[in-house]
Every structure is written in structure tokens, then in C-alpha cells.
Amino acid sequence: MCATCGCDTHTHNHSHSHTHDEKHIAVEKDVLYENNLLAARNRGFFDAKNILAINLVSSPGSGKTTLLERTLTDLKEAVTFSVIEGDQQTTRDADRIHATGTKVVQINTGKGCHLDAHMVMHALQGMHPHENGILFIENVGNLVCPAMFDLGEKERVVVMSVTEGDDKPLKYPDMFHTSQLCIINKIDLLPYVPFSLDKAISNAKRINPKLEVITLSCTSGEGLDKWYQWLESKKS
Amino acid sequence: MHELSIVMGIIDVVTEYAKGAPVKEVTLDIGCLTTIEMFAFDMAWKQAVKGTLLEKATLDINRIEGRAVCLECGKEFTIAEVYDACTGCGSHLIHIVNGKELKVRSLIIF
Numbered sequence: 552m553c554a555t556c557g558c559d560t561h562t563h564n565h566s567h568s569h570t571h572d573e574k575h576i577a578v579e580k581d582v583l584y585e586n587n588l589l590a591a592r593n594r595g596f597f598d599a600k601n602i603l604a605i606n607l608v609s610s611p612g613s614g615k616t617t618l619l620e621r622t623l624t625d626l627k628e629a630v631t632f633s634v635i636e637g638d639q640q641t642t643r644d645a646d647r648i649h650a651t652g653t654k655v656v657q658i659n660t661g662k663g664c665h666l667d668a669h670m671v672m673h674a675l676q677g678m679h680p681h682e683n684g685i686l687f688i689e690n691v692g693n694l695v696c697p698a699m700f701d702l703g704e705k706e707r708v709v710v711m712s713v714t715e716g717d718d719k720p721l722k723y724p725d726m727f728h729t730s731q732l733c734i735i736n737k738i739d740l741l742p743y744v745p746f747s748l749d750k751a752i753s754n755a756k757r758i759n760p761k762l763e764v765i766t767l768s769c770t771s772g773e774g775l776d777k778w779y780q781w782l783e784s785k786k787s
Numbered sequence: 788m789h790e791l792s793i794v795m796g797i798i799d800v801v802t803e804y805a806k807g808a809p810v811k812e813v814t815l816d817i818g819c820l821t822t823i824e825m826f827a828f829d830m831a832w833k834q835a836v837k838g839t840l841l842e843k844a845t846l847d848i849n850r851i852e853g854r855a856v857c858l859e860c861g862k863e864f865t866i867a868e869v870y871d872a873c874t875g876c877g878s879h880l881i882h883i884v885n886g887k888e889l890k891v892r893s894l895i896i897f
Contacts (some may be wrong), residue, residue: 571897572895572897573811573895574808574895574896575806575893575894575895576804576893576894576895576896577892577893577894578800578801578804578890578891578893578894579890579891579893580800580804580890581889581890582793582796582797582800582815582889582890582891583793583796583889584796584800585796585799598797663792664789665789665792667792679872695789695822696789696792696822698822699789699793699821699822700789700792720870722868724868724869724870725822725869728869728870743803753848754870756872757870757872757879758869758879760879760880
């Protein structure tokens with residue numbers, strides 16, 4: 552029987568088109584709803600365990616892993632650290648972190664270009680990060696994709712280096728827009744590269760006036776004390 | 788290529804609401820300030836919907852323009868990039884009110 556006109560005795564040669572079985576469904580649901588839900592769960596877990604979770608993002612080669620190695624080694628007496636490493640392939644970064652004596656788990660995203668809250672949730676289930684400590688989540692080296700995915704972190708730290716160009720914030724604005732702290736690394740190389748710290752900082756602040764900036768060098772150690780003070784201020 | 792993750796997210800949402808019925812049309816809101824590259828999105832869509840309820844679905848996409856309110860002078864204005872300054876006073880201290888949308892608004896099933 553036809554649902555529109557109720558006819559059941561004649562064939563469908565009348566005028567109405569066959570759209571009567573269509574159904575409109577209002578959805579109004581955020582595409583990232585699932586990710587954001589799991590991120591909220593991760594955040595709740597971190598709060599309950601008093602863990603300061605920090606999402607480290609940058610382009611490849613800006614020195615995230617080296618920054619972590621220095622930090623984990625220099626502060627190991629004062630803070631208990633855990634690390635989640637995200638890379639497309641290999642356990643090279645996790646091996647470097649493991650060598651510092653820190654609890655670490657590697658996530659390989661395969662073809663994926665970012666970590667998401669679901670991956671982090673499973674990593675947390677496997678590793679049991681130290682309570683009352685700091686958890687670093689080193690994201691896949693990529694300044695585009697990770698910007699959209701909340702992992703449940705308390706702070707997002709974007710790392711750039713002086714070898715990358717002082718216009719980097721303008722080229723990848725979303726990452727700088729969603730971060731709380733920008734670290735400009737490798738300042739020991741400033742005499743050798745055409746990089747203006749002032750320009751880089753003003754570009755970053757154009758995107759995000761609230762962004763804090765710390766300049767440092769993991770090689771010379773200059774500026775690391777400011778980074779450690781920042782960590783201490785967020786921990787307490 | 789996070790567009791593929793976004794497309795997979797859309798397929799998950801639509802599949803949940805379609806309850807097994809084939810989908811004729813999906814209406815999306817995609818703000819102009821999201822990091823969605825539409826060319827990559829279309830490529831990902833064509834591949835990802837194969838073998839799903841959305842295989843025959845057409846897409847109706849509302850692109851929502853960026854709007855911001857200046858936190859210094861209160862002016863509301865249109866922005867093309869997140870680093871655009873207030874058109875009234877030049878401040879970068881702005882609050883984005885539109886343009887970050889990324890949601891499934893509605894669908895039509897057969």
C-alpha cells in the first residue's frame with residue numbers, strides 16, 4: 552500500500568513522485584563528538600590522579616624529543632615523569648626516552664598523521680602513568696592535523712626552532728591558536744640563520760595574544776631554567 | 788590528511804542515526820576557519836563511503852564564514868584567518884564566534 556495516498560488497487564501511474572519513503576533526521580552532532588568525549592574522560596583520569604598532562608606538538612625535527620631527554624634527565628630527582636610517544640613508525644623516540652629511565656609507551660599511528668583521544672586512552676590503560684607526576688604526550692611531528700584533536704591534556708605546548716623560519720606561526724596558525732605555550736628551540740644557532748626572534752614572537756602573538764613564549768637551547772642549556780619554572784608553576 | 792579521520796567521524800555519526808537505512812543526503816556545517824582542506828575532504832569522502840550506507844549519499848555542505856568579536860572594543864567583524872586583527876581598533880585580542888563549526892546537521896534516508 553502506498554504510504555502517501557493509501558492506494559492499493561491501482562498501479563503507480565499517478566502524479567506524485569516516489570519520495571514518500573524518505574525520512575528527514577535532525578542530527579546536530581559535532582563530528583569530533585566521540586574524540587571530545589574520550590578526551591574529557593582522559594582529562595577526568597588526569598585530574599583524579601593529579602597528573603599534569605602536556606601535549607607537545609611541532610613540525611618534525613624541531614627538537615621535541617631532545618627537549619624531553621634534557622627535561623627528564625635534569626628534573627628526575629624532583630618530578631616523576633611518564634611519556635607517551637606518537638610516531639608513524641618505529642620505537643626510536645621511545646627508546647631514547649627509555650634510556651633516561653622514564654616510563655614510556657610508544658603509539659605507532661601507521662598511516663595516521665596525529666594522535667587522537669582514543670589512542671591516548673588505550674596507551675593510558677597499558678602504561679598506568681605515575682600519579683602526582685607529569686605526563687608528556689609527544690604528538691606526531693605535524694603542525695596541521697594534531698591541532699583539531701583534543702587528547703584531554705591540560706596544556707598544549709608548540710615547539711618551533713630557529714632553523715624553521717620566523718613566519719612559521721603565520722603559515723600554521725591553528726596550532727599556535729590552540730596552544731598555551733610556544734617554545735622557540737635551538738637559539739644557540741641564531742648567529743647562523745636569518746631568523747628574527749622578535750618577528751617570530753610577534754607573529755605568534757598576532758594569532759594568540761595569550762600565548763606564552765620561552766626561548767631556549769637544548770644544546771647549550773640556555774633558557775631551560777625558564778621552561779622548568781613554567782612546568783613547576785603548572786604543577787602546583 | 789586528517790580529513791580522512793573527519794570523514795570517518797561523519798560516517799560513524801550518520802551510521803548511528805540512519806539505523807541501517809541507506810542514506811540519500813547528508814547536510815554538514817563546515818566552518819571556514821576549520822583546518823579542513825575541501826579537496827582532500829572530497830578525495831577522502833569518495834574512498835571512505837564505499838561499502839557503507841552513505842555510498843549513494845549526496846553532500847550538502849554549509850560553509851560558515853568566520854566571525855569574531857573584538858575583546859578590546861567590542862566590534863563584531865568577519866575574519867578569513869584566525870590571526871586577522873579587529874577591523875575597528877586593530878587589536879588581535881579577539882574571540883571567534885563562528886567559523887569553527889564541524890558538525891552533521893541532518894540527513895535524509897530512503
